[in-house]
Amino acid sequence: MGCFMDIEFLNGLENEEKWNDARELLYNAWKNDKNNSGLFIRLLSECWHVLSLWDCCINNENLSVSA
Numbered sequence: 001m002g003c004f005m006d007i008e009f010l011n012g013l014e015n016e017e018k019w020n021d022a023r024e025l026l027y028n029a030w031k032n033d034k035n036n037s038g039l040f041i042r043l044l045s046e047c048w049h050v051l052s053l054w055d056c057c058i059n060n061e062n063l064s065v066s067a
Helices: 010-015 019-031 037-052
Strands: none
Touching: 010 019, 019 037
């Protein structure tokens, strides 16, 4: 199965449902390479995924809404 964008450690964080850590990893990667549109889209899609499932499917106890 292919993945949207291969980012080291991201799959592990998502599998462990460490959504805030995953968001932080993506944000820092994009912040270090702001011209990388693929990273930007991946960051946006991660945030959208979490927000869309916030109340029904994701444990949001340790999530932060700040960057």
